[in-house]
Amino acid sequence: xxxxxxxxxxxxxxxxxxxxxxxxxxxxxxxxxxxxxxxxxxxxxxxxxxxxxxxxxxxxxxxxxxxxxxxxxxxxxxxxxxxxxxxxxxxxxxxxxxxxxxxxxxxxxxxxxxxxxxxxxxxxxxxxxxxxxxxxxxxxxxxxxxxxxxxxxxxxxxxxxxxxxxxxxxxxxxxxxxxxxxxxxxxxxxxxxxxxxxxxxxxxxx
Numbered sequence: 001x002x003x004x005x006x007x008x009x010x011x012x013x014x015x016x017x018x019x020x021x022x023x024x025x026x027x028x029x030x031x032x033x034x035x036x037x038x039x040x041x042x043x044x045x046x047x048x049x050x051x052x053x054x055x056x057x058x059x060x061x062x063x064x065x066x067x068x069x070x071x072x073x074x075x076x077x078x079x080x081x082x083x084x085x086x087x088x089x090x091x092x093x094x095x096x097x098x099x100x101x102x103x104x105x106x107x108x109x110x111x112x113x114x115x116x117x118x119x120x121x122x123x124x125x126x127x128x129x130x131x132x133x134x135x136x137x138x139x140x141x142x143x144x145x146x147x148x149x150x151x152x153x154x155x156x157x158x159x160x161x162x163x164x165x166x167x168x169x170x171x172x173x174x175x176x177x178x179x180x181x182x183x184x185x186x187x188x189x190x191x192x193x194x195x196x197x198x199x200x201x202x203x204x205x206x
Contacts, residue, residue, distance in 0.1 A: 054149035086112035
């Protein structure tokens with residue numbers, strides 16, 4: 001049996017058209033939210049992945065330091081202050097949890113390594129020690145990887161911070177708790193650490 005509403009609507013109930021319109025609006029609004037949200041999730045994941053890569057290289061450097069320190073200690077019985085400072089800096093990095101804390105501890109390590117390399121440069125018996133030279137070569141390679149990982153991380157953070165600051169993503173970021181991330185900045189003055197020539201390779205503490 002056909003109702004009057006169905007006849008007027010060409011066989012379709014009157015309420016169907018408004019329902020389709022409402023459903024279409026909901027889907028449209030959902031897309032407006034979902035696409036930017038998923039983009040922000042991806043960018044945040046890139047930041048986390050980049051920092052994990054950077055952290056791995058910084059930890060590798062941390063693991064190399066005791067071997068270099070012990071090798072230098074074995075050949076030199078003075079200049080002890082730098083060893084204690086490096087030990088404290090490594091402990092600070094191991095206990096750091098935030099990006100800012102890790103950056104601060106990394107800066108302390110940068111300074112300590114720079115001082116240690118000056119000691120190596122000052123004593124010919126250290127410069128001629130093959131074990132120290134091998135460790136220095138490993139440290140140099142790690143420093144280069146750290147520099148690249150730091151650039152990658154800061155690039156990811158910058159891209160992420162720009163994304164959450166632009167409209168309309170800024171609204172979605174505020175709703176879903178996408179907060180600005182900090183760059184991994186070198187400690188003030190770390191770029192001024194001396195260049196050390198061991199006679200085999202040139203290394204600059206960063």
